[in-house]
Amino acid sequence: MNTLLCARTDFDAVVVGASAGGVSALQTLTSRLPADFGIPVFIVLHVPRDRPNGLSELLGARCALPVSEAEDKQTVTGGNVVIAPPDYHLLIETRESVALSVDAPVLFSRPAIDVLFESAACVFGARLLAILLTGASTDGSEGVAAVRAVGGNVWIQDPADATAPLMPAAAIAHAGADAVLTLEQICLALENTNT
Amino acid sequence: MPSVVCRKIMEDERLLDIELRVLLEAIYLRYHYDFRSYAMSSIRRRVAQAMVRFKVDKISDFQHDLLRDPVLFSEMLQYLTVQVSEMFRDPSYFKAINTQVFPVLATYPSLKIWVAGCSSGEEVWSLAILLKEAGLLERTIIYATDINAEALRKAESGTFDVDRISQFSRNYLAAGGRHSLSDYYTSAYQGAVFDRALKRQIVFADHSLATDAVFSEVHFVSCRNVLIYFNKQLQDRAVGLFHESLVPLGFLGLGSKEALQFGAHQNDFEPFVKEQKVFRKVA
Ligand SMILES: C[S@@+](CC[C@H](N)C(=O)[O-])C[C@H]1O[C@@H](n2cnc3c(N)ncnc32)[C@H](O)[C@@H]1O
Numbered sequence: 346m347n348t349l350l351c352a353r354t355d356f357d358a359v360v361v362g363a364s365a366g367g368v369s370a371l372q373t374l375t376s377r378l379p380a381d382f383g384i385p386v387f388i389v390l391h392v393p394r395d396r397p398n399g400l401s402e403l404l405g406a407r408c409a410l411p412v413s414e415a416e417d418k419q420t421v422t423g424g425n426v427v428i429a430p431p432d433y434h435l436l437i438e439t440r441e442s443v444a445l446s447v448d449a450p451v452l453f454s455r456p457a458i459d460v461l462f463e464s465a466a467c468v469f470g471a472r473l474l475a476i477l478l479t480g481a482s483t484d485g486s487e488g489v490a491a492v493r494a495v496g497g498n499v500w501i502q503d504p505a506d507a508t509a510p511l512m513p514a515a516a517i518a519h520a521g522a523d524a525v526l527t528l529e530q531i532c533l534a535l536e537n538t539n540t
Numbered sequence: 541m542p543s544v545v546c547r548k549i550m551e552d553e554r555l556l557d558i559e560l561r562v563l564l565e566a567i568y569l570r571y572h573y574d575f576r577s578y579a580m581s582s583i584r585r586r587v588a589q590a591m592v593r594f595k596v597d598k599i600s601d602f603q604h605d606l607l608r609d610p611v612l613f614s615e616m617l618q619y620l621t622v623q624v625s626e627m628f629r630d631p632s633y634f635k636a637i638n639t640q641v642f643p644v645l646a647t648y649p650s651l652k653i654w655v656a657g658c659s660s661g662e663e664v665w666s667l668a669i670l671l672k673e674a675g676l677l678e679r680t681i682i683y684a685t686d687i688n689a690e691a692l693r694k695a696e697s698g699t700f701d702v703d704r705i706s707q708f709s710r711n712y713l714a715a716g717g718r719h720s721l722s723d724y725y726t727s728a729y730q731g732a733v734f735d736r737a738l739k740r741q742i743v744f745a746d747h748s749l750a751t752d753a754v755f756s757e758v759h760f761v762s763c764r765n766v767l768i769y770f771n772k773q774l775q776d777r778a779v780g781l782f783h784e785s786l787v788p789l790g791f792l793g794l795g796s797k798e799a800l801q802f803g804a805h806q807n808d809f810e811p812f813v814k815e816q817k818v819f820r821k822v823a
Contacts, residue, residue, distance in 0.1 A: 416797065416799065417767075417768045417797050417798060417799070418579075418771070418772055418775070430797055433768075433797055436579075436581035436582065436585070437581060438579055438580060438581045439580070444579040444581045444582065444768065445768050445797050446579075446581075446582050446768060446769065447624050447765045447768070447795075448582070448585075448622050448624060449622070449624055460585070463585065464581045464584070464585065467553060467556065467581070467584050468553070468581075470553040495553065
C-alpha cells in the first residue's frame with residue numbers, strides 16, 4: 346500500500362464526498378490533516394436542506410487548517426478546508442476559485458458529490474485526488490468515473506470499514522478505484538501527501 | 541454529464557475551455573444571447589448535459605448544428621438557463637421583506653418592484669401575495685424579467701404543479717403568511733392556478749442582465765440565485781444596473797449565498813437585514 350501511495354503524492358487539490366455516517370468520518374479525516382498541508386480540500390457532505398448544520402464549526406474545532414463554508418466565487422488557495430453549504434451545489438470554477446449553484450438536486454442531493462467531483466476533474470485533471478467515504482447513496486459514482494477518466498487519483502473507503510457501505514461499494518463497482526482503504530489508512534496517506 | 545466531458549478532457553482539459561468559449565462566442569454572434577461571462581463550471585456541466593441529450597460527441601459538431609438550427613438552439617437554451625425555483629424559497633428572506641422592507645415601502649405613494657431573473661414566476665407570485673396581505677399590491681407595479689421566454693410564459697400563467705403545493709404552503713406559513721395559500725389558487729387539471737387578480741399589477745418582460753440597460757426607476761430589486769451563475773465582471777454589471785435603477789435608499793435582496801462584498805459596488809450599498817442578504821442603496 347505504501348508504495349502505491351508514495352507513487353502519487355503530487356496533487357493540487359483534494360475533493361472529499363461523504364453521506365450517511367459522514368460527520369464522524371469527516372471529523373476524523375480533517376482532524377488528521379497536518380498544519381502544513383499545502384493544498385485546498387473541498388468537501389461535500391449530504392445534509393438536510395433547511396437545518397443550519399454548523400459543520401464548518403464542528404470540523405474547524407479540531408482541524409489544524411482553517412475550515413469554512415464556501416462562498417460564491419470565493420478565492421481558495423492552499424491549506425484551506427472548504428465545505429459545500431446546505432442546499433447548494435459546490436463547483437470548482439478555476440484553480441483558485443469556487444462557484445455555487447442551485448441546479449436541480451442530483452440523486453436527491455444538493456449539494457451532490459458528483460457535481461463537485463466532475464467540476465474538479467475538469468479543472469485539476471490528473472492533479473486531483475478524490476476521496477469517497479461512507480454513505481447510503483449512489484452519489485459519487487459518476488464523479489469518481491470522471492476523476493479517473495482524466496487521470497486523477499481516487500481513494501475509496503473500504504465498504505467493510507464504512508458505517509454505510511453502499512456508496513463506496515457502488516462507486517467501486519461503477520468506476521473502480523486507485524486504492525480501497527480504511528479511514529485510518531486514508532488519514533495516514535494524507536499525512537504523507539503533498540507539501 | 542461525464543461521458544462526453546471526460547472524453548473531451550482526457551484529450552486536454554485546456555482544450556475543453558477553449559472550445560466552450562468559441563461555442564459561447566458563436567451563440568452570441570448568431571443569437572445575441574450572451575453567456576460569455578457566466579461561471580464556466582456551470583456552463584461546462586450544462587453544455588455536457590445538453591450534448592448527452594442531443595447525442596453529439598464533439599463541441600465543434602454541436603456548434604455547427606446550433607448555428608444552423610434555431611429550434612435546436614431554443615431547446616439548448618433550456619439547458620443553459622436551468623429553471624429551478626420555489627415559492628417563498630428561504631421563508632426567512634420573505635419574512636424579512638414582509639416585516640422590515642414593506643413598512644418602509646409603505647411610506648411611498650406608489651411603488652415599483654423589479655424581480656430580475658424571475659424564472660417561472662414562483663418568486664414573483666410569492667411577493668404579490670405578501671404585498672396583497674400588506675395592503676400594498678394595489679399601488680405597486682412588479683416588473684418580472686428573465687431571458688428564458690418559456691419560463692416567462694409559465695410565470696405569466698401562474699400555474700404550478702399540484703405536487704409542489706404542499707412545500708409552497710409550508711414555506712408560505714414559515715414566511716409569515718396570514719391566511720392559507722389555498723386562498724390564492726384554484727385547482728384545475730393542469731395544476732394549481734393562482735388568482736389572476738394578483739397578476740394585474742405584474743409586467744412580464746424579456747430582459748437580460750448581461751446585455752440590456754435599465755428600464756425604470758424602482759424601489760426594490762429582488763434578484764435571487766441569478767448572480768451565482770455569473771463571473772465577477774458580469775456580477776458587477778448586474779449590480780450596477782440595480783444601483784442605477786434604484787431610488788436613493790432603495791432595497792436590494794439577493795440569494796442566501798450571494799454577497800456584494802469584494803464587488804465593484806460594495807460601497808454603494810449597506811446591509812439592511814444582513815443575515816437575509818437584504819441591502820439598501822446608500823443615499
Ligand atoms: C436559479 S433561477 C432563480 C429563480 C428565482 N429568482 C428564485 O430565486 O427562485 C435563475 C434564473 O436566472 C435567469 N437568468 C440567467 N441569465 C440571465 C440574464 N442574463 N438576465 C436575466 N435573467 C437571467 C435564468 O433564466 C433563470 O430563470
